[in-house]
Each structure stands twice: as C-alpha cells, then as structure tokens.
Amino acid sequence: MVPTGWYLALSAVLFAIGTVGVLVRRNVIVIFMAIELMLNAVNLTFVALARQLGTVDGQVVVFFTMTVAASEAAVGLAIILAVFRNRATVNADELASLRW
C-alpha cells in the first residue's frame, strides 16, 4: 500500500509539467492540452484524498470536473476553429491583435 503522499507528489509533478506546457508552447491546441493535463492532475489529488478520508465526496467533485472539462473542451475547440477560419493560424504569438 503506497502512502497517499506519493499520489499527491505525482499529481504535483503532472501539474507542474502542465504549467510549463502552457507557458512554453506557442500552439494554441497544445496549450489547451496542457490545461487538460493540469485538470487531470487535480483530479488525481481529489481521488487520492477521497481514498484517504474514506468518503466519495472527492470522486463526486472529479465527476463534475470531468463534465466541466468536456464542455470547456467543446467550446474552446469551436473557438479555435472559428479563429483559424479568420486568421489561418493557431500560433499564439500571431493571435496578439488585442495587445497594445
């Protein structure tokens, strides 16, 4: 039986990798995937702590997180499609017209 702290540490590493992905990559879709990675790392934290406490509340929160992530993915990808249709690029550096 592995101590719960190890699961939390693993989730922290995944979260950090996701953060680096958001900051380093320029492709909007890969940034989106890194965000999904961060969400999943947090899901792992919830499930591990739910197991630690012996309740299912953590798992219910994971259920809601998955649903919200699904709707967010659908809308986000639709936005990316619309942007690509107008600008023909998915590079975050070139989608900077709102910057001063």
Next chain:
Amino acid sequence: MGPLTFAALAAGLVASALTVVLHPNPVKSALALVVTLFLLAVVFVFLEAHMIAALQVIVYAGAIMVLFLFVIMLLNLQDDAAETRGSDRIALRAGAWLGGGVLAGELVTLFLRLPLAAPSAAPEGYGGAAVVARSLFTDYLLPFELTSILLLIAVVGAVVLAQRREA
C-alpha cells in the same frame, strides 16, 4: 499497490506528460495525452475509484481526445516550427522551466512530508456506481442539475461558434 507498480506507473505518466508538452507534432502530443489519461485511469482503479476510472476513459480518453484529434486533423496542423526566435523567447522558456521545477520541487517536498496516516480499509461498495450516484443525487443534486444546464449551453455555444458564416 506496491511501490514497484507505483514507480512504473509514475514513470509512464511523467514520460507521456513530457511528450505532450515537448513533442513538436500536435498529433503525437494528443496521442501522448491519451496515454496519460489511460494511465491515470489505471491509477484510479488502484485507488478503488472504479466508476471514476471508467468515466475517465469514456469521457476524457474516449470523447474529449477524439474531439482534439478531429480538430487537429481538420486544421491539418503540421509540426510546430522550432521555437527559437529572439532572446526573449529563450528567457521565457528558461524561466518557465525553472519556475515549473521550483513549483514541482516545493509541492513534492510538502506532500511527502504530510503526516497522513495510512488509509483505513474502504467501506463496502466504495467507488462503485451505487455509492457515488447516491451521493450525487442527494447531497450534490443542485450542482448536478446546474451541470446539465452547463452542458446544454456548451453544446449550443459550440454549434454557434463553429458554424460557417454565409458570406
């Protein structure tokens, strides 16, 4: 699960997560993310969250990632060009990796030092559909109904946003 299994799963997870973040080809990144999500479902099974593990594969690896792959293939994205453009880019990348490393190091040290007792044996039916569903439909009924409205809004929004504007 034993330390050996955990080490293997952790190595696989970190490797595929790094592939998601580092690989220039978006299709390979998406596939690496599918592998990550699947391995996470395996970890959930070891944490006795069977229904959440199945939902992870059904919703995340089976639907959301298919959507990602669809969009990548629709846009016919090629490999990302080498992102070495200008000194500010290198500074940003170095800073990001350093910051990520510090964040990971801090959190890992913190979590490994947490005085958590060993979890007791799970109650009967823990993690099964019945127990989670009971909690979902009694304690968390309001968020559940709100989530259904959220999904409706997301469906309508996605259809509207992705429509072709007739010129």
Next chain:
Amino acid sequence: MWADAGIAAATSLVVLLLVLSLCFVLLWVERKGSALIQDRIGANRANIFGGILPFNLGIVNTMIADPIKMFTKEDVVPADADKLLHFLGPFLAVFPVLVIFAVVPFGDVLVIGGHSVDLQAAHLDVGILYVLAMSGLAVYGIVLGGWASNSRWALLGAIRGSAQMISYEIAMGLALIGTVMTFGTLDLQAIARAQGAHLWGVVPAWGVLYQPLGFLIFLIAGIAESKRVPFDIPEGESELTCGFFTEYSGSKQACFMLSDFAEIVVVSGLVTTLFFGAWQVPFLARDGWHFPGGLTLAMPHLAIVALQVASFILKVLLFCCLQILVRWSLPRYRYDQLMDLGWKRLLPLALVNVLVTGIVIVLAG
C-alpha cells in the same frame, strides 16, 4: 495467490481463444454464406496435398489459406505516411475490441478440486461501463488508420467512420441504461444470473422480454459501431476502395479484418449476455433440470457447465449469422441517412425507452 493468478490467466486465455476461433469460423461462414445467398459457389480453389483428395475442403480456403496469404504479403507503407501512426493504427483497432470480451461471462461457476472458478475473465463491478469505455477507444484505430495513410480515400473514410462511431456510441450507451435499470446492476455476471428466473414458472426471464426496444436499439447501434453493412460507409467498398484501411496490406490489413470479425463476435456476445440469458439454458439450474410441473433431474456438475458454455457459444453464433445475413441482404445507408438514423431516431427512442422503463419500474414496485 499463484492459484488465483493461474485461474485468471487460464480464463483469459480461454476467452481469447474463444473469440479468435469464432473469428476464423466467421471468416468461412461469411464466404460460404454470402455465396449461398448470392447463388454462387464461393472460394473453393485452395486444396491440400496438391489435389490428391477427390473433394475440396472449402474450410481449407478460408481458415488456412486466407490467413497465410494475409500474413505473408508485403507490408507496404505509403511514402509520406507517418511510420509510427501507420504502425499503431491496426493495433489500436484490434486491442479495444478484443478486451471487451474480458467481462462477458461464458458460463456459471466451475468447481474443480475445491476451487470455485467464475467463468468470466475479469470480474468487474462496473462491467457495462468498461464495455462502453473500450468501445469508445475503438475510434482511435480508425482515426489513426485514415490519417496516417496520407491518402484522400483513407482520410474520407476515417472522418466518416469516426463520426459514425461516436454517434452510435451514444445510442448504444443509452439503450443499455434500460437494462441497467431493469436488473439494478452493472455487473454482467449478475445480469446473466438474474436471467435464470422463470416468469410464471414457464417463460425464461431473458432480458429481451423486459427490454425489447432496448435490444433492437442496441443491436442496430452495435452493427453500426462495427461498421458493417448497412452502415459500412467508412469502408464503402464500391466508393472508397477500402476506406480507412486502403493503404494497409499484409498483416496490418489482417489486423483490421480481425477487428471487424472480432467486433461481430463482441456485439453478438453482448446481445446474448444482456438480452438472451447469456449461458442460461431454460429450466437448467446449478444442480440439474427443474421442469415446470415439478419434475427435477439431477446432472453431474461438469455436464451442466458444458451445456451452459455450449448454449452460450450457440447463441453467439446465431447472432453472428444474423449479422452476416443482414450484411448480404440490405443496401448501404447514405451518410446523411446514417447520421439521421443515429441522432434523430435511435437517440430519442433510447430516451423514451429509459422513461418508459422508469415508469414501469416505479409502478410495478
């Protein structure tokens, strides 16, 4: 612990061999069955011993010659194709389909030497969710197969195929909700055992009596998932050459063919388990026959197990033959008709099924 591991390995091996041997048999049934329906002879040229025998064993063609041909052909990869994805496509097409059978029970318990073995490769509490999860993963084989081939027919077949599969996955899942509500469990072995009861002492309480609409929707959605005619737009043999596996040859194409036949077996297996009593033989319980009227006949345990496993295989074969019959009788759906059927007809019907099942369950107590 080693005994448990050995039992698990043995049941998994038995299930795998069952599926693969049924696939081989189906290859032959498809060839000769389609020949029968189309009033021709079918493949009959392959012969063993160089024609010494005065007759021609038709089975030799398909069960021996066909696999040998497929595995010894040259493996051609298109010039600009992505090598890794081209390699992964067939694997991702076969793997999810084969592992669904891990939760399908092919018999009741088998008691040998004091050990009680549950005849099911993986005993999961969330069996039906596992089935839905694995059939969701089957889309990746199609998507990667088409994308990695770097050819327009393949891409067209892949896009249509994946859209079709994710549409009918929804109808399939919703059709199963009625079954879950009726039996109150997600465990397939428990559902199989619950169908051993008899209504009014005579009629076996099979799932199809409780969920006729669910059965129809699940069967149609299952045939659509496996991309068989009348839903074979992704393969579209007369339009798209071979659709998403145009650019595959040799053992990779054999993998796609295997996934096709394995999916027939899997759909039949699931329909049998959920709607037709799985391994249940009417009036046969664990200790012998219990006929209505009071007559009971005891039978040795091994004979009962053999009878139940045989009944399971027979039912699965029946539904496989039904799917093959459907394939060679019906014309192909047009793509918009196919989407129309999936979203505008099967989905509302499945929801109505859930509603009516709920009402009946509440009224009947």
